Amino acid sequence: MSKFENDKIMPRYFILAVALTIIGFIVVGRAAYIMTAKKDYWEQVASRLKRDSVSVKPNRGNILSCDGQLMASSIPEYKIYMDFVAGGEKKDSLLTVKMDSICMGLNHIFPSKSAEEFRKHLEEGRKKQARNWPIWPKRIDYNTYCEVKALPVFKMSSYKGGFHCEEFNARRRPFGSLAQRTVGDMFGAKDTARCGLELAYDSILRGTEGLTHRRKILNKYMNIPVLAPVDGCDIITTIDVGIQDLAERALIDELKDPQVHGDAGVAIVMEVATGDVKAMVNMTKCQDGEYREIKNLAVSNLLEPGSVFKTASIMVALDDGVVDTTYTVDTGCGIWKMYGRDMKDHNWRRGGYQVINLPRSLEVSSNIGVSRIIDDHYHKNPEKFVEGIYRTGLASDLHLPIAGSTPPRIRMPKKNSRGQYVNWSATALPWMSIGYETQIPPISTITFYNAIANNGKMMKPRFISKVMKNGEVVKEFPPEVIKPQICKEKTVKLMQVILEHVVSQGLGRKAGSKSFKVAGKTGTAQVSQGAGGYKTGVTNYLLSFAGYFPADNPRYSCIVCIQKSGLPASGGGMSGVVFHHIAEGIMARHLKLSVEDAKDSASVLIPDVKNGNMLAANYVLEHLGVKIDRQWEGSYVSGGNPIWGTAVRKANDVGLSKMKTYKNIVPDVTGMGASDAVYMLESRGLKTTIRGRGKVKSQSIAAGSVIKKGQTCEILME
Numbered sequence: 253m254s255k256f257e258n259d260k261i262m263p264r265y266f267i268l269a270v271a272l273t274i275i276g277f278i279v280v281g282r283a284a285y286i287m288t289a290k291k292d293y294w295e296q297v298a299s300r301l302k303r304d305s306v307s308v309k310p311n312r313g314n315i316l317s318c319d320g321q322l323m324a325s326s327i328p329e330y331k332i333y334m335d336f337v338a339g340g341e342k343k344d345s346l347l348t349v350k351m352d353s354i355c356m357g358l359n360h361i362f363p364s365k366s367a368e369e370f371r372k373h374l375e376e377g378r379k380k381q382a383r384n385w386p387i388w389p390k391r392i393d394y395n396t397y398c399e400v401k402a403l404p405v406f407k408m409s410s411y412k413g414g415f416h417c418e419e420f421n422a423r424r425r426p427f428g429s430l431a432q433r434t435v436g437d438m439f440g441a442k443d444t445a446r447c448g449l450e451l452a453y454d455s456i457l458r459g460t461e462g463l464t465h466r467r468k469i470l471n472k473y474m475n476i477p478v479l480a481p482v483d484g485c486d487i488i489t490t491i492d493v494g495i496q497d498l499a500e501r502a503l504i505d506e507l508k509d510p511q512v513h514g515d516a517g518v519a520i521v522m523e524v525a526t527g528d529v530k531a532m533v534n535m536t537k538c539q540d541g542e543y544r545e546i547k548n549l550a551v552s553n554l555l556e557p558g559s560v561f562k563t564a565s566i567m568v569a570l571d572d573g574v575v576d577t578t579y580t581v582d583t584g585c586g587i588w589k590m591y592g593r594d595m596k597d598h599n600w601r602r603g604g605y606q607v608i609n610l611p612r613s614l615e616v617s618s619n620i621g622v623s624r625i626i627d628d629h630y631h632k633n634p635e636k637f638v639e640g641i642y643r644t645g646l647a648s649d650l651h652l653p654i655a656g657s658t659p660p661r662i663r664m665p666k667k668n669s670r671g672q673y674v675n676w677s678a679t680a681l682p683w684m685s686i687g688y689e690t691q692i693p694p695i696s697t698i699t700f701y702n703a704i705a706n707n708g709k710m711m712k713p714r715f716i717s718k719v720m721k722n723g724e725v726v727k728e729f730p731p732e733v734i735k736p737q738i739c740k741e742k743t744v745k746l747m748q749v750i751l752e753h754v755v756s757q758g759l760g761r762k763a764g765s766k767s768f769k770v771a772g773k774t775g776t777a778q779v780s781q782g783a784g785g786y787k788t789g790v791t792n793y794l795l796s797f798a799g800y801f802p803a804d805n806p807r808y809s810c811i812v813c814i815q816k817s818g819l820p821a822s823g824g825g826m827s828g829v830v831f832h833h834i835a836e837g838i839m840a841r842h843l844k845l846s847v848e849d850a851k852d853s854a855s856v857l858i859p860d861v862k863n864g865n866m867l868a869a870n871y872v873l874e875h876l877g878v879k880i881d882r883q884w885e886g887s888y889v890s891g892g893n894p895i896w897g898t899a900v901r902k903a904n905d906v907g908l909s910k911m912k913t914y915k916n917i918v919p920d921v922t923g924m925g926a927s928d929a930v931y932m933l934e935s936r937g938l939k940t941t942i943r944g945r946g947k948v949k950s951q952s953i954a955a956g957s958v959i960k961k962g963q964t965c966e967i968l969m970e
Contacts, residue, residue, distance in 0.1 A: 305478075306463070307461045307464075308464050308480075310460060311421075311483040312458060313721075314486045314487075315450070315487055316486060316488050317488075317491050317493045318491060318717065319492065321426075321493050323427060323430075324436070326422065326423055328393075328420070330392055330417045330418065332397065332417050333415075333417065334385045334414050335385075335414035336377055336378045336382055336385065337414070338410065338411055338412065338413070338414035339414055343408075347378070355370040357400075357403040358370045358388075387415075400415075429545060430496055431531070431545075433534050434491065436448020436450030436452075438450060447655055448655070449487065449716070453487050456484065456719055460481060462478075462480050465478055483721075486721065487718075487720075488717050489715055489716055490529050490715055490716070490717055491530065495521055498837040498838065500533045503517045503812065503814075506826060507543055511826075514537065514816045515792075515817060516537065516549060517533070517535045517830075518553065518812070519812045519813075522698055522809045523807070524706050524806045524809055527702065527712055527732070533545075533550075534549045536549070548657075552656040555692075556691060557777065558775035558776055558794055559687055559775035559776060560701075561690065561697075562614060562617065562685070563701070563751065564700065565626050566613075567644060567747055571640065572636070575625060578610075579625070581607070581625055583624070586602070586604025586605070588620045591677075595620050597620050599616075604620070614773065615750070615753050615757060616758055617754075623682035623686050631678075637681065637685075643738070644739060645710045647660045647696075648696070648735070652713060652715075660690070661690065661692075662684075694811050694813050698811035701800060705809050706806070707744055712732040752770075754771070754773055755771060755803075760772055762829050762832060763835075768802035770799060770800075770802070771803040772798055772799015773797070774796070774797050774822075774823035775823045776796075792815065793815070795815075795816065795826050796814075798811040801835045801839065808835070808838060814826055858878060858902070859878065859906070861901065862924055863921075864897075866882070866896065881905050883907075897910040917959065918951075918955055918959055919933070919936070922955075923947055926942055929967055930942070933965050937959060937961065939962075940965055940966075941965075942967055943969065948969055949970040950968045
């Protein structure tokens, strides 16, 4: 028989089991309540808890121009919050007392919101006992953060006062929107690159995150570094801020011209020898009528280039030896039937150009002339012509680091098994030769023209020259050659002469300059409207000018493209004008003139000398080589005390006279500068006040008066 009384013990175990079961249900129910109804609240609390291991973000590297000017940099920004639970009743009572001061201070810092609105906002968070209540909805800079932090209660520690912040790494560009699409952007709330060089070199700029352990010791947290963050490197771009600004202003001014009303525009400036991109402008007209960099059109805009392509067509014909510069072609009266379609020159209403030679066909940009030359020699073998275009490097994929860059699309003729062309028509070659039926981004076109300027050597466009860290070069990006020679040396020389004549005696005159030689080619192309073709509604045009300068010793190449709707439309008259302004602006920076050229025959070469210390005046005039007529002896070095006098400018020299001065007599200081006049008066015990600037026109105490102690002499200068 058991010594336990089961009848008494079992009910007790049952009650205990039921109690534990009820407690278990309560715990599970409470957990479910916290996970659902209180989820947002505890997530906010958790976001503020200090974890054992915290990642430490590195500083993002800077982007600099070719001369070291800052184009993009990271600065800290803050979002500020209030924890109304921290600090308990002691903080709560202090907050009640200081609420007016806090709200007035916030109104002073953020004037767009009144003190009463701040009070209502803070009282709302206080009523909700919020732990992460936003004080201001936007990010603020460091200086503003310090001002807010200095307010009552907010200046206490976060555990006592409740004021805390969230730090962000904001990207800023000192030059604003200048080269915005080239330099690139960052996504606002994320440390993530969006486009441009920021995206292309993100891994270099970003750096490596570090790791810190946090340990709580005596109610305080101690940071124990485990892995130090590695800051990002700086990248030195090839962009020249001055040239970029010049190109941007020149392009926008032309786009806004009432005759133009452009929809979009591109301007690229490259350094001939290295391929360095010194400026790249991409402007698109927005709904408010202003022009902004919305898309990188320079590297992604695949449009038919128009007449700037004719240079490549003629180059292929010359390089293959099928024609020479003496070759002539009949362009008729400006309209020529090409396999059932009318090919027209721009002056077809004025009777055309009749018979012209090959160079002249480029100078006047004759569609008929160029297309007939190419069609006559390559119609039966169009593959040879397209292979020649490929040989020039115009169709090369440049593999640019800019996101969105697209290689040119120049199709190669293909035949089926029966020897019939499957992607080619009789009119394809004539129209391809003048810049249609191809799609080439502006960056590829200027790379081709840059190669002509560089005597046939094609350079890859370079955007980054080197990567630096703490002032030391980590990696260099040397100039890269795409093709050592795009054609025969003789062909390059011929093309250089022809392109120079396009500007000096052809349609590119407006792109030229009186100060230096310019070479290049105009282009005016109708833009296809997709399935609607070229004749849907208002005709859209792509106006271009591509060239280089100075033509006799090329330093820079440049392309300007303008997209517009309707007439008038002229590549030379619109894009060429922008090219002209860019070229002259750049060359003005390198212009060196003799000092002799600055002399003006009508200018006065004898300086106007003030009265006062004649020794000082004599010293300056002698060093300027000005003849002096002086009535006294002595020199600036050995003269000792100043020699006071008057100066008179004559026709061929300056007359310097000595005047008598007395210790107790007020001197005549009219005609003197401020320093000499004050010295003369105050050395004799007078106090001096000055009004105006320039020379002394009058003095309040007449010259020759006896000086009285404590007198003040006011001198009026003009």
